[in-house]
Amino acid sequence: MKPIVLITGASSGIGAALAKVFAARGHEIALVARRGDRLEALADEIAASGQPRPTVFTADLERRDGASAIAAELSSRGLEPAIVVNNAGFGLRGEAATLSRDEQLAMIDLNVRALTELSLMFVDSVARHRGGILNVASLAAFLPGPGMAVYYASKAYVLSFSEALHRELSGRGVRVTALCPGPVPTEFQARAGLSLPAAARMLELSAERVAQIGYDAFMAGQRVVIAGIGNRVLVSLMRLVPHALLLRLVDESRAAGAAK
Numbered sequence: 001m002k003p004i005v006l007i008t009g010a011s012s013g014i015g016a017a018l019a020k021v022f023a024a025r026g027h028e029i030a031l032v033a034r035r036g037d038r039l040e041a042l043a044d045e046i047a048a049s050g051q052p053r054p055t056v057f058t059a060d061l062e063r064r065d066g067a068s069a070i071a072a073e074l075s076s077r078g079l080e081p082a083i084v085v086n087n088a089g090f091g092l093r094g095e096a097a098t099l100s101r102d103e104q105l106a107m108i109d110l111n112v113r114a115l116t117e118l119s120l121m122f123v124d125s126v127a128r129h130r131g132g133i134l135n136v137a138s139l140a141a142f143l144p145g146p147g148m149a150v151y152y153a154s155k156a157y158v159l160s161f162s163e164a165l166h167r168e169l170s171g172r173g174v175r176v177t178a179l180c181p182g183p184v185p186t187e188f189q190a191r192a193g194l195s196l197p198a199a200a201r202m203l204e205l206s207a208e209r210v211a212q213i214g215y216d217a218f219m220a221g222q223r224v225v226i227a228g229i230g231n232r233v234l235v236s237l238m239r240l241v242p243h244a245l246l247l248r249l250v251d252e253s254r255a256a257g258a259a260k
């Protein structure tokens with residue numbers, strides 16, 4: 001079986017940028033998302049830059065059979081992941097009790113269930129190739145998020161799961177890294193119904209920069225990487241603030257943003 005890097009959510013934003021970074025460093029890649037036309041265009045762009053053309057799969061990872069459909073496609077083409085990049089994800093802004101319950105559960109299906117399934121499904125394959133798993137979490141992983149409760153909780157799961165897996169699989173030569181970006185201008189904000197306040201914009205990094213940071217940290221075997229110095233300082237400060245106060249501050253800044 002030929003080893004490849006499997007990248008989910010590669011049709012836009014951070015995932016597309018990760019695909020370009022992995023391809024530029026000589027990895028053969030397979031791209032997954034729902035919008036096949038976007039994936040084909042990205043595959044053409046990567047091929048035009050002189051790298052092998054990525055394999056493209058369309059899959060809806062909110063569906064229960066999404067991950068197994070990918071596994072079947074890979075195997076039918078004689079491919080197996082040396083590296084799994086679980087990047088696909090989305091958020092929704094609004095109070096959990098009033099947002100659509102189905103959409104919030106679909107978020108858990110994608111951000112949590114599919115990520116977990118794809119991480120565990122290919123452990124033997126990534127161990128055989130001494131590769132690993134790069135999971136895209138978020139700054140949201142470090143605190144509860146009133147106004148985006150399920151999203152923040154889903155990213156706390158990604159961080160916790162990835163750190164534990166890093167420890168469990170280290171003896172098998174498998175790297176596991178949680179990449180925690182702060183704000184990144186992508187299609188994420190429109191889908192979540194977010195507009196970033198000016199203070200958050202100061203912490204913004206491009207998708208390309210975040211992808212490079214994630215790649216470098218993963219290759220170095222880092223357990224967790226917070227993208228950008230401003231975001232690292234913010235997480236350090238958050239650890240000093242009493243939890244109840246932090247929760248109130250997040251809620252008040254959300255309410256101030258919503259009032260604008």
Ligand SMILES: NC(=O)c1ccc[n+]([C@@H]2O[C@H](COP(=O)([O-])OP(=O)(O)OC[C@H]3O[C@@H](n4cnc5c(N)ncnc54)[C@H](OP(=O)(O)O)[C@@H]3O)[C@@H](O)[C@H]2O)c1
Nearest residue numbers: 009011012013014033034035061088089138184186187188
């Ligand atoms: N942007 C930020 O500020 C930010 C900050 C921290 C963390 N993150 C995290 O970074 C990751 C990438 O987000 P992004 O900012 O690059 O957003 P994005 O531009 O909206 O990209 C999201 C990707 O996920 C894919 N996706 C969504 N639903 C899917 C489904 N049901 N099945 C398969 N693929 C699906 C989308 O492709 P299709 O629509 O074609 O399926 C797209 O390729 C997410 O996990 C997000 O939580 C983002």
